[in-house]
Amino acid sequence: MNVEITGLTRRFGRTMAVAAVDLQAGPGVFGLLGPNGAGKTSLLRVMATAIPPTSGRLRLLGRDPRGSGPRREIRRRLGYLPQNLGYYRGFTVAEFVEYFALLKEMPSARIPLAVAAAVDRVGLADQSRARLRTLSGGMLRRVGIAQAIVNEPELLLLDEPTAGLDPEQRMTFRALLRDLGQHATIVVSTHLVEDVGAACARVALMDRGKIIFHGTPGDLTARGEGHGTGDAPLERGYSAVLAAARP
């Protein structure tokens, strides 16, 4: 298992963002669903080693990130796209991706090819010399994905990756996810259930810091039969699970 989480809790002051979460994920695409404020981003930030857990056990890629050495090893094999992508306006697309390749301590000799490949995979090869300040929101999102995958990560954490993408780009992105998921563990946090249905092999649903469902998209769809509200079967399953979990 590339992700092993046991009883993980994360507090921000009095707010319990993640409450005693247990989760395991191996290679493949794992969807993390949930309404706004459910704790998806906090859980992803803990998994990205951006913030430490308040309590609980976390192992990533078979290592405990509490030690600086293992944490560094994890980070070399990690890709992360935060919900709000910050970027340096003067950098070109290629420079921004190269910057992160360098920060991820990729072997120097591999960087030029890896950057070109990552930029190409997100469909920005023609804009590789464009400055980030000239790009649209959707293009910036793709730059964010490119920096996340430049090191061919074994663990890829994507927070709302399809936000701002048009339908065509979204479909292509799902295909990219499926492709990457053949070798790596990909955790996709989203509130768009169709992304989960199209790309994820397994899915967890979070609400108020807790995981209230864990299974396949088919399982989630099944939970919605005859219950819940929504236009699509998966959406009905989503709303049914949420409704059942709430008092």
Add this chain to the structure above:
Amino acid sequence: MTVTRAPARSAPVTSRPGLAAARLLRLELRHNAMLWMMPVAVALFWVTAERKIMATPPLWSLRAAGLQPDAVLAFASPVAGAAAWMGSRESRRRTTDLVNITARPRPVRLLATWAATTCWALVAYLVCVAVVYAVTAQQATWGGPLWWPAVVAAASLPAVSALGFAAGTLVPSRFTAPLVTIAAFFVLALSTQLINGSQSYWQISPVVAAPWDIGPDPGAGTFYPYQPDLPIAQVMFLTGLTVAVLGALTLSTGAGARSLRRSAVAVTAAGLLAAGTAVALAGTGRLDRHGMIAIPALHDAASDRPLRYTPVCSHTAIPVCLNPAYASYLPATAAALAPTLDQIAGLPGAPARISQAAVTYRQGPGNSVGFGLAGLPLSGVPPVFHLLLPVELPGPAVTTTEQASQVRSIIGPSIIASVTGDGPGASQAQHAVTTALLMAARAVPSHLLPPGTPTAGNSVPGPPPVAGTDGEPYVGAAPGSPAYAAAQRFAALPAAARRGWLVRHLAALRAGRLSLGQLP
């Protein structure tokens, strides 16, 4: 987006940290705020410093000593501001999470950004130094560049950059950079306000290039070797400060590995130790007799020996010889003294040569400093008259015309007085003869002319108040006094008669054995 297979992972390629660091630095160099601030820094230097420095006489010591504080003040604010801006970049651009979860330790990443900022600052600074030194090399008649002041200013840039960067990193805000910009200027500009005498810890400030009370000594590097004692302490302080700030920044930004934290603690401690030691050393500095700050622990006694040089001399009745660094002043000086020298040339006891000497300094209580000639103006066999050019003396800069005027009004009378034995306690006859010779040379200081006498053509302006025993004006015979009347009579004699009388009676006159009535 295209779904293409990623290149298959090949055999592990050994990472070369040096190459990766160079690539990171290259990226940071391309996208650094200091790149945009370089024209501002250079323009500030041009407006506030370059013209001021170039207005000083073309002596390496003056140009270098002017360069150091002015360059520091011109560059500090833009560099500190740019560094603070870059230090706050991750927070301003909301990339903190994104970059913090990368494998490369945060201090290394920050160090690359700081290094790029500092590199551009140094490039801009070095361009300015190159211009100042290139022009000086063309104008200077002797000597070579003094590098220590330039090194001190250069060492101040990484320190200022590190402080600004640390402020930007630790207090990331849009307001940090402008505030740091303003603070950098005021801290440096006010850092000298507490200097009291030559034994002050505050001399460690990089805007101090010479004894603060008297300013740069033109004799450094011309008569005596430049003493790098204070610059060594300043460079030590600035390097220590830079290292300490960067070490502390590493600690405060959460250095990951224990070894890195230990290294950061050691580096911070070493930096603080070096900076503290340098401050302590600066506190032991004292003004030496050559007008430089000597720090006993750093002082090289060999550098107290005078420099060897071949003087440049005029072809006047008595040769006027100057240090070759002052060669450009020789024609004006010789012309100013020639009429006076014509009056005494060949007389018994008259100087065989007028030779420029170095100023000697003495620290008084508090901020007071005494300066002047080391010995008697006229000494040696054959006698040599030692002069101090006004341009050598501390005080406001003088033009060539002002310098020539002061030479005529101060040095001319002094040379004649040294021949007649005139001075405090001299006889009325000595006063009268000295004044008469000045009248004959048409070089009477204006304070010795009767009130209402037009000054053009037959006199020189009265001497300005110059401190020190060797710059005091000649007193002479007061207008309206019997001695003054005797002087007028003696001056009215034909030149040959005057000379003949002087040849016969100069020894008696100098011994004070002649009275006014014995003058022709």
